[in-house]
Amino acid sequence: MRVAVCQLNAREDRAANLAAAGELLEKAAASGADLAILPEYVDYLGPGAGAPKPEGIDGEFAAHFSAAARSLGMWVLAGSFHETGPDAERTYNTSLVFDRGGELAASYRKIHLYDVEIPGRVSYQESRTVAPGAETVVVDVEGVQVGLSICYDLRFPELYRRLAMAGAQVLVVPAAFMMHTGRDHWEVLLRARAIENQCYVLAAGQIGDHEPGRTCFGRSMVVDPWGTVVAQAPDTVGVTVADIDLSRLATIREELPSLANRRL
Numbered sequence: 538m539r540v541a542v543c544q545l546n547a548r549e550d551r552a553a554n555l556a557a558a559g560e561l562l563e564k565a566a567a568s569g570a571d572l573a574i575l576p577e578y579v580d581y582l583g584p585g586a587g588a589p590k591p592e593g594i595d596g597e598f599a600a601h602f603s604a605a606a607r608s609l610g611m612w613v614l615a616g617s618f619h620e621t622g623p624d625a626e627r628t629y630n631t632s633l634v635f636d637r638g639g640e641l642a643a644s645y646r647k648i649h650l651y652d653v654e655i656p657g658r659v660s661y662q663e664s665r666t667v668a669p670g671a672e673t674v675v676v677d678v679e680g681v682q683v684g685l686s687i688c689y690d691l692r693f694p695e696l697y698r699r700l701a702m703a704g705a706q707v708l709v710v711p712a713a714f715m716m717h718t719g720r721d722h723w724e725v726l727l728r729a730r731a732i733e734n735q736c737y738v739l740a741a742g743q744i745g746d747h748e749p750g751r752t753c754f755g756r757s758m759v760v761d762p763w764g765t766v767v768a769q770a771p772d773t774v775g776v777t778v779a780d781i782d783l784s785r786l787a788t789i790r791e792e793l794p795s796l797a798n799r800r801l
Contacts (some may be wrong), residue, residue, distance in 0.1 A: 538681055539782045540707075541565035541573040542757040544770045546745040548708055549583030555601055557774070558616075565774045568611040572678055573776075574741040576711040576757075577630070577688045579616030582747045585666065589718055591621040593627045594644050607639030615742070616711045617647065617687050621650060622772035627668040631736055632685055632711060634676050642678075646670025649693050663689070675703045681783065684736070688712040691726045694733065699736035701796060708736045713743040719754025724766065732764040735790050737781050744772065762789045 543561040545706065547554040558579050565573035580598055583590050592598050597738065602615035613635045620631035630647035648670045650663040674685045684700030684707065691710055700708060708730060716721050723742075731738040744755030757770040759779040768779035790796060 538571045538679070538783075539569050539778060540739055540759060541570035541776050541778045542739055542768075542770065542783055543573055543575045543776050544743040544744050544755055544757040544761060545576060545774050546753075546789045547576070547582040547743060547747070548580055549581065549587050549748055551589055557691065559605055560612070561774075561776050561791065562605050562609060562613060565778070566611045568776065568778045570611060570778060572612040572614070572683075572739075574709055574711055574739050575616035576741045576743045577617045577712075578619075578743070580618050582713060582743060582753075584749050586618060591619045593621050594598055594631065594633060594641065597781075600762050602633065603639040605634035606637065606792045611636050612636055612642075614685075614709055614711065617753070618647070619771060624668075624669045626667055626765075627663045629670060629671075630663075630667050630687060633688055634678075634683075634685070636678075643674055643676035645674040645683065645687070646672070647687040648673075649690045650694065651689040651719055655717075659715065665698050673699050674741065675700055675705050678707075679762065681706055681781070683707045686710055688714060691730065694730065697730045697734050697736075701736060705734070705736055706743075706783065708738045708783065710738065710740040711742075712740060713747075714754045716752040721757065723754055723756060724758070725728060727758065727760050728764040728766070731760040731762055734796070735762045735786065735796055737786065743770050744770075744774065745771060762786045
């Protein structure tokens with residue numbers, strides 16, 4: 538399976554963001570990708586006051602990426618968006634996966650919410666406006682089992698172990714990882730999740746400055762089950778492609794059977 542991680546700089550213009558995402562998907566399809574992954578909040582990353590109205594999983598956002606998947610004949614993980622939440626104050630941060638025919642194959646609501654206060658550096662309380670999801674999700678992508686997660690989930694290894702135990706061979710991480718943590722933790726955490734679960738990890742990140750006063754790290758990448766970074770995006774908007782070798786995954790799991798040897 539050929540995969541593509543798409544890296545972009547979503548801002549406060551939703552139409553422009555969707556157009557940019559569409560161009561990246563076209564490049565991914567032209568490269569022969571079977572599955573393309575877009576970053577977290579692909580349609581809007583700007584001031585809260587200007588955020589798009591939350592939608593259901595059958596709304597305009599879904600229709601847009603369903604049509605893209607269908608027209609390109611490619612599986613698309615449409616990053617994430619603001620799904621209608623459980624109450625008037627909160628949305629869900631939700632990923633949607635579309636198959637080659639544009640049908641919705643899976644949806645996942647982000648479980649772990651980014652609530653961080655670092656004096657003088659960052660203040661962000663995702664839980665004020667977002668409700669946590671509760672269900673882990675593994676989706677069959679033409680015989681490849683793909684476990685879903687979003688951004689801050691990356692810091693919680695128990696989620697990925699549960700996905701691996703549910704059969705995941707590939708773990709996906711659409712993200713908007715902040716610069717101050719990304720430069721030290723992003724690659725380390727992605728490689729750790731790959732090594733400990735003996736899975737490929739596909740991480741698609743936002744990059745650059747976003748209002749108000751937020752900078753995302755980028756460095757979208759594909760990591761193999763040995764923890765080797767097999768492809769990494771440069772520090773710009775674009776598409777990075779790699780081939781997943783399931784025979785290599787099987788060999789690694791056979792020769793170093795850490796999943797089979799677990800006791801807890």
